[in-house]
Amino acid sequence: MNFNGYLKALMQSLLMISVSGVLAILLGFLVAIVLIYTKENGLKPKPVIYNVLDFIINLFRSFPFIILMIMLFPLARFVVGTAIGTTAAIVPLTIAAIPFAARIIEGSLNTVDAGIIEAAKSFGAKNSQIIFRVMLVEALPNLVQGITNIFINIVGYSAMAGTIGGEGLGQVAINYGYYRWNDEILAVTVVIIFLVVQVIQTLGNRIYRQLIR
Template identity: 60%
Template sequence: MMINEILLPALLETVQMVLISTFLAVAIGFIPAIILVLTDEGGLKPNKVVYKTLDFIINTLRSFPFLILMISIFPLTKLIVGTSIGTNAAIVPLTIAAAPFAARVIESSMKEVDNGVIEAAKSFGSSNWQIIYKVILKEAFPSIILGITLTVISVVGYSAMAGAIGGGGLGNVAINYGYYRFKTDIMIYTVVILIVLVQVFQSLGTFIYRKLSK
């Protein structure tokens, strides 16, 4: 009864928050990642000002504590979804928190591509955008999958923290039932479920990476 009425709905809420937030974060993160790769000192179109400015913004956002971020953007969250509590509301700060992390791991993956492949594409007269989309992203895609997996796992942790201030999901159950009502068994269940969830996402990401790397 407890699993069906409390933990299962909370698990579904957590999965919903994690998947939607990660999708949005990765979609947003691709833009600054590509700009960073292009404007880096050894990039296709070096621009020190653009690179350093964007690099500073991403580092600043990544260092912002998630709970403080979530509270500070309550007005923005309410403006977007109409409320500052609940599963849908938590997606906004989760996306904002995960986007710079996603941008950084995508950038790192793209920079791992062998320069020889890029130079070969240049010799065939490929434009910068053709090199980005048809060469670098294609070559870096397996590594990007691993980066996205890391992003998913980070968002799982963020989602648990979001539950502490009304974000819904397993974190909310752990606080309201496990902590405030002293139900230790529910607290243990939520921790175990979160661990299993992380293992599932990690295994899935590794499986896809191996398939793409062959």
């Protein structure tokens, strides 16, 4: 395994992580908004909708990622034309991360003081304004920490995806390291994955510190 091989695997992993991370955060944010709206003391309480959505999120979060990825092979094949490879892995990575992202974002928005929300209502703010101009602004530092955790979580998912045709660093570690009893390749890929996580965490910490100043 040469430098170009590691670099190609790293680029494949970064593509999976970045695309699925952005998609999961965007879709998870939409789910979180529905949860914030419909919860018992939400902006527009609808317990039935909240409970159904809450159940679906918990259901998907209970699936081990590898099992979920196998179950989603047909969907990946339908969306991108193949069930293996970097592009195909983005589909299950995104779907697996959406429930986690939704919970993280919901939790961050729930940290906003109820008094601030009531004050916004008293000034005649619409629900959409309360979400985007009050709650989102107030919860931004917590959201940054949450988004950092989402991307780190996806790094782990992407490594597991490599065990069943997802390409990237996970595939290198399994196919060239573990199956061929090559401890050097296995160690190098683990170090690279660690460095990716470290970069994401450092970037998230810096943004967080800038926001709370």
